[in-house]
Amino acid sequence: MDKKAKEILFSTFWSSSGWKREKKLEKFDFEYAKSKGLMFDTARLDHKELGDKIKSTYRKIDKKEIVKMFIASLASRRLEYRSFLSSFAVARVFEKHKFKSNENRFCNICGVFHKEKTEYDLNVMNFEKIKWGGVRLSHIEYVAFDLEQALSMEKIIPTDEDYKILDEIKKTILTSSFDDRPRQLEKRLAKIFKSNANEREVILNIFGICGILESDKQKGFFEYFIPAIDREIRPINKTDWSYPVDWWQGKFGINEKAWNYYFE
DSSP states (O other), X not given: OOHHHHHHHHHHHEETTEEOSSOOOOHHHHHHHHHXXXXXXXXXXXXXXXXXXXXXXXXXXXXXXXXXXXXXXXHHOOGGGTTHHHHHHHHHHOOOOOOOOSSSSBOTXXXXXXXXXEEEOXXXXXXXXXXXXXXXXXXXXXXXXXXXXXXXXXXXXXXXXXXXXXXXXXXXXXXXXXXXXXXXXXXXXXTTSSOOHHHHHHHXXXXXXXTSSOOSSXXXXXXXXXXXXXXXXXXXXXXXXXXXXXXXXXXXXOOHHHHHHHHO
């Protein structure tokens, strides 16, 4: 990854005090970062085009390569490789459909805002992807963007250390207490591999989307696509977790079928 281009991308959105309210980007900086594949022109797509893009890109994806890239990110902390797994999981069960909305705003099926052409800032998506490993993981516009990036990224190969970390993650999940929630699990994972809380949260959210961490009633995207209108929000005041991992407890363990599909 080009260091200067990364600095341009990050400085557009982030400062020492957090998110920038005003984003200033010189044209020559943008063009440089764009030439290195880290910044992009604004995408303008409608509901149908997003669906078509997801399915057409998914058909070019090799699951084994996606899984390898995720595993290889564990020891290296190459966060930009992690969300390919959840994007693949969503695209795998995604079905093209007609826009359906009760309020003519968000599609009840995929959650996309508005049926007509909408502008999407791919740069903020890429910033979030590189800094944290991805934020809007189940958003269809992010899935479409992320899958395209998967095709262009340099392949990375997992090491023995990566596989050891993956094995320890699974053991840690399976030894969770009956009432443990994602936060307790995240803290226990801190002992296994070098990472911060945000990085571990993203990994657990990815596992939720893949259907590996779910509850009996709130399922991930393994057997079928979960319509946006059916992604139940846990009734608490504040949560750092996404659907469905927010519903997970230690008593639910691991969906072995989903784990084996991706990692065995």
